[in-house]
Amino acid sequence: MKICVTSQGDTLDAMVDPRFGRAPYFLLVDTDTMAFEAMVNTAVQAPGGVGIAAAKQVMDAGVGAVLTGNCGPNAFRTLAAGGARVYTGVSGSVRQAVEAFRSGGMTPDSQASADSHSGMDQQA
Amino acid sequence: MKEIVIISGKGGTGKTSITAALAGLAQNSVLADCDVDAADLHLVTSPTVLQEQDFVGGRQAVIQPLQCRGCGRCFSLCRFGAIQPVEGKKAFRVNSSFCEGCKVCVEFCPAGAIDFVDSVNGRWFLSQTRFGPMVHAELGIAQENSGKLVALIRKEARQLARAEQREWILADGSPGIGCPVIASLTGADFVLVVTEPTQSGRHDLRRILELTDHFKIAAAICVNKADLNPEMTAEIEQEAAKKNLSVLAKIPYDTAITRAQIQAQNVIEYDPDGPAARSIRRLWETIQETV
Amino acid sequence: MKTHPVIAVASGKGGTGKTTIAVNLALALSVNGRAVQYLDCDVEEPNGAIFLKPDFDSRMPVYAGVPQVDPQACTGCGKCGALCQYGAIVSVGGNVLTFEQLCHSCGGCMRICPAGAITEKQLEIGLIEQGRAGEIACVQGLLKIGSVRTPTVIEQTRAKMNPEAIKILDAPPGTSCPVIAAVRDTDFVLLVTEPTPFGLHDLKLAVGMVRQLGLPFGVVVNRADSGDDRVEVYCGREGIDILLRLPDDRRIARAYSDGRMILNVLPEYQSRFDQLAEGIGL
Numbered sequence: 001m002k003i004c005v006t007s008q009g010d011t012l013d014a015m016v017d018p019r020f021g022r023a024p025y026f027l028l029v030d031t032d033t034m035a036f037e038a039m040v041n042t043a044v045q046a047p048g049g050v051g052i053a054a055a056k057q058v059m060d061a062g063v064g065a066v067l068t069g070n071c072g073p074n075a076f077r078t079l080a081a082g083g084a085r086v087y088t089g090v091s092g093s094v095r096q097a098v099e100a101f102r103s104g105g106m107t108p109d110s111q112a113s114a115d116s117h118s119g120m121d122q123q124a
Numbered sequence: 125m126k127e128i129v130i131i132s133g134k135g136g137t138g139k140t141s142i143t144a145a146l147a148g149l150a151q152n153s154v155l156a157d158c159d160v161d162a163a164d165l166h167l168v169t170s171p172t173v174l175q176e177q178d179f180v181g182g183r184q185a186v187i188q189p190l191q192c193r194g195c196g197r198c199f200s201l202c203r204f205g206a207i208q209p210v211e212g213k214k215a216f217r218v219n220s221s222f223c224e225g226c227k228v229c230v231e232f233c234p235a236g237a238i239d240f241v242d243s244v245n246g247r248w249f250l251s252q253t254r255f256g257p258m259v260h261a262e263l264g265i266a267q268e269n270s271g272k273l274v275a276l277i278r279k280e281a282r283q284l285a286r287a288e289q290r291e292w293i294l295a296d297g298s299p300g301i302g303c304p305v306i307a308s309l310t311g312a313d314f315v316l317v318v319t320e321p322t323q324s325g326r327h328d329l330r331r332i333l334e335l336t337d338h339f340k341i342a343a344a345i346c347v348n349k350a351d352l353n354p355e356m357t358a359e360i361e362q363e364a365a366k367k368n369l370s371v372l373a374k375i376p377y378d379t380a381i382t383r384a385q386i387q388a389q390n391v392i393e394y395d396p397d398g399p400a401a402r403s404i405r406r407l408w409e410t411i412q413e414t415v
Numbered sequence: 416m417k418t419h420p421v422i423a424v425a426s427g428k429g430g431t432g433k434t435t436i437a438v439n440l441a442l443a444l445s446v447n448g449r450a451v452q453y454l455d456c457d458v459e460e461p462n463g464a465i466f467l468k469p470d471f472d473s474r475m476p477v478y479a480g481v482p483q484v485d486p487q488a489c490t491g492c493g494k495c496g497a498l499c500q501y502g503a504i505v506s507v508g509g510n511v512l513t514f515e516q517l518c519h520s521c522g523g524c525m526r527i528c529p530a531g532a533i534t535e536k537q538l539e540i541g542l543i544e545q546g547r548a549g550e551i552a553c554v555q556g557l558l559k560i561g562s563v564r565t566p567t568v569i570e571q572t573r574a575k576m577n578p579e580a581i582k583i584l585d586a587p588p589g590t591s592c593p594v595i596a597a598v599r600d601t602d603f604v605l606l607v608t609e610p611t612p613f614g615l616h617d618l619k620l621a622v623g624m625v626r627q628l629g630l631p632f633g634v635v636v637n638r639a640d641s642g643d644d645r646v647e648v649y650c651g652r653e654g655i656d657i658l659l660r661l662p663d664d665r666r667i668a669r670a671y672s673d674g675r676m677i678l679n680v681l682p683e684y685q686s687r688f689d690q691l692a693e694g695i696g697l
Contacts, residue, residue: 052512052517077514078505081508132429135430161588161590164613201522226500226523231498299460300459300593301560302459353669353673382611385613
């Protein structure tokens with residue numbers, strides 16, 4: 001399955017970014033082969049609705065799950081509508097996160113983990 | 125690093141003067157002026173600008189006069205009254221003061237005569253002051269997207285605080301309860317609401333506290349010019365207590381605050397042993413204990 | 416000046432006494448037998464009613480049009496989301512979602528939808544109250560907490576203007592979009608300031624704004640003897656009329672803090688407001 005991990009850098013050894021909408025990169029990882037592609041989050045520059053635009057970008061890339069630190073309600077709704085499962089509270093490196101996901105030890109969220117805008121001012 | 129945002133529902137309560145005084149007390153801080161609509165903190169801190177950049181807040185429609193056929197489709201579609209006929213010609217123009225950048229006219233112009241271009245809504249600055257580094261901005265007159273500019277200033281201030289290992293960010297917020305205020309307070313560690321003992325001050329305090337409730341942000345209150353109307357100050361304290369909020373300081377009316385401003389100083393510099401300065405010093409101690 | 420013009424009272428800086436000037440000017444005109452309507456367009460923090468104490472007998476919600484998508488008709492083409500500049504509508508995996516709080520009501524999504532699947536529904540963003548304070552007709556706009564649609568509530572408040580009265584319009588502070596919504600197309604703007612560095616700095620911004628909008632204007636200096644002379648010097652240099660200087664009278668401050676009108680407590684100020692009205696051309 002192709003999944004998305006919010007990331008501070010463009011490699012598997014970069015740290016997971018705790019924010020969804022304001023993460024600089026989305027790492028798209030094939031969980032079977034560990035092949036990956038780093039996608040720049042273009043939504044960061046949007047005048048508003050950043051979480052929504054980021055979710056749209058991720059869903060258009062065709063992922064089935066999203067691993068991140070926190071995810072606000074707007075982004076969560078968008079990801080859920082696109083059929084992706086959302087896993088929050090994820091930290092460490094992207095590689096560690098994907099391995100934890102592969103081992104089946106994660107539970108998807110049933111609702112947003114953060115309030116709107118909570119990532120807008122935080123830095124990675 | 126802790127970010128303290130100073131706001132006031134009502135304007136003119138002394139928010140900026142108190143921020144400037146706290147700036148003199150907080151060692152190791154970064155200052156952020158988030159009141160981009162009427163940025164005044166620099167008048168006291170006298171910053172030396174180190175870096176300055178355009179703020180691109182969004183995009184706006186621009187009609188190319190040579191391509192416009194004057195059909196008026198944009199005029200009828202625009203819901204913001206931003207399209208105006210050019211006098212004496214069968215053509216239209218965009219009044220940028222009113223354009224909200226929705227792109228509808230660009231999309232539906234049958235002549236393809238409307239461009240959608242980045243709009244520079246202001247400038248922002250990284251500066252040095254005698255109190256430490258400062259991030260501030262000038263929003264262009266009649267410009268949109270002040271909320272986005274506030275978010276940018278806070279982001280830059282955080283980056284700077286992290287890079288220089290500064291302990292505090294002191295942010296001067298904007299009045300009101302709208303878009304720039306919401307952008308000022310989301311995610312802050314501590315919000316100090318400055319009010320005054322007047323009917324208007326109390327009314328606006330209630331509205332701003334509803335807003336901090338709405339966004340689940342911890343707030344504390346400071347009553348400026350508290351002795352101008354002690355009964356009202358007492359009522360504000362009672363209302364705060366009912367909401368489980370503390371009144372951290374009751375700053376007495378002190379003309380030194382205005383006199384300091386005229387000298388481009390904060391009140392701690394101007395009259396360090398005066399009543400306002402003493403009260404603000406205690407306020408800062410309480411904030412440090414609380415945060 | 417028209418017989419029944421719209422006079423906006425604005426200020427770059429908050430707390431300079433904008434509302435004080437607006438309500439007392441309204442009262443002064445009313446005392447002189449003029450038909451006056453006061454419109455509080457400072458919809459984030461409306462305070463005029465604290466002083467005028469009107470009996471509001473009509474309350475009307477303010478709505479803004481936001482998209483409603485018919486999922487049966489939607490083909491999931493995504494054109495609506497591609498056009499929306501605010502992230503208020505988005506198409507993912509064949510589903511269309513709306514985020515009403517982000518919508519600016521531009522109407523683009525409805526127009527571009529090839530399937531005609533989007534209609535407009537009404538979202539409540541505020542309240543307009545109307546009533547009277549003696550002879551003064553009062554209209555107050557109130558933004559709903561958490562909403563960012565300040566300009567829309569202002570426009571709806573302005574829509575209540577009475578053509579048969581002098582309109583005194585209390586604008587929000589600042590110089591950005593809400594203020595523009597309040598002062599645009601008015602006949603005269605009174606800029607209220609105070610003689611301090613902050614007051615002067617923000618007055619310059621406000622002057623820039625009214626000049627850009629091409630509106631006639633004049634200045635009121637409140638607490639005129641409390642600071643220094645830099646506002647006077649600036650106005651002199653720029654050829655700006657100072658129509659009223661209100662002294663730093665502690666009795667005014669006390670009346671203000673109790674929510675009382677200057678003219679009710681200190682009737683001797685009536686002549687100053689008469690002069691202000693004359694200076695505006697009323």
